[in-house]
Amino acid sequence: MEASRGVANAARSVDIMNATAPPDLKTMRATAIELLRPDDAPDMLPAAGEELATLTDTLRGHLELLIPEVEQAAGRLPENSVTRSGAMYCVGEARGKLRAPELSFAPLAGSVLYARRLARVLAALCDHYETVTSGVVETHWRTAFVRLADHCLTCPTCRAMDDEGANLGLPCETHDRLYDEYREAWARARDGHRRSAEASA
Numbered sequence: 001m002e003a004s005r006g007v008a009n010a011a012r013s014v015d016i017m018n019a020t021a022p023p024d025l026k027t028m029r030a031t032a033i034e035l036l037r038p039d040d041a042p043d044m045l046p047a048a049g050e051e052l053a054t055l056t057d058t059l060r061g062h063l064e065l066l067i068p069e070v071e072q073a074a075g076r077l078p079e080n081s082v083t084r085s086g087a088m089y090c091v092g093e094a095r096g097k098l099r100a101p102e103l104s105f106a107p108l109a110g111s112v113l114y115a116r117r118l119a120r121v122l123a124a125l126c127d128h129y130e131t132v133t134s135g136v137v138e139t140h141w142r143t144a145f146v147r148l149a150d151h152c153l154t155c156p157t158c159r160a161m162d163d164e165g166a167n168l169g170l171p172c173e174t175h176d177r178l179y180d181e182y183r184e185a186w187a188r189a190r191d192g193h194r195r196s197a198e199a200s201a
Contacts, residue, residue: 023069025126028062031055032126035112035119036190052115059118063094066125073132082146087128089149094121123190141185148178 034055074087097117124145152158157172 023066023126023129025129028066028122028126031058031062032119032123035059035116036123052112056115056118059115059122060098062122063098063118063125066122066129067091067094070125070129070132073129077132082143083131086146086149087132089153090121090124090128090145094125097121124186127189141182141189144178144182144185148175148182151175151178 070087071091074084074091077084077087097114100114100117127141151174155172155175157170158167158175160168160170162168
């Protein structure tokens, strides 16, 4: 009886440790980088076949772990916080990427394009997690991301959908400009994280 109780207590302790352990952002970023180098060039595929499937599954697993962490931490910030708004928007983007193969984009499920989409949103979510848990309010890329998000949420052109509820993807000069600004700022931040990871390796 005592032995059984000891095993049960040990199991509960492991569950508690696993539940409270912070996300392993270093591992998550390293996985994302596998899909995002070199410079997202279409003729430099990072993986194929089983390797790509494994990376995709790993990215999905990381996102499933990180999404609720970011959401909970962001939810503790003031409702008018730019940091909260940016993090919540990224959470929505991440959930959308996870659901994509279940909707009308099933062919994406095993593609490099889909894996890279997961990698980009995972890298962004890692940054948001650090922001909402450390009290850091702004960086250049987050400011650019919030501007892009605000535009996408309010622009009639960007929000236009067909009769089946699929986005029409209409051209929008403002979106393209804000997206380019965000990508440039995010690339600088990503390169900084990559150099930090390589320096500490």
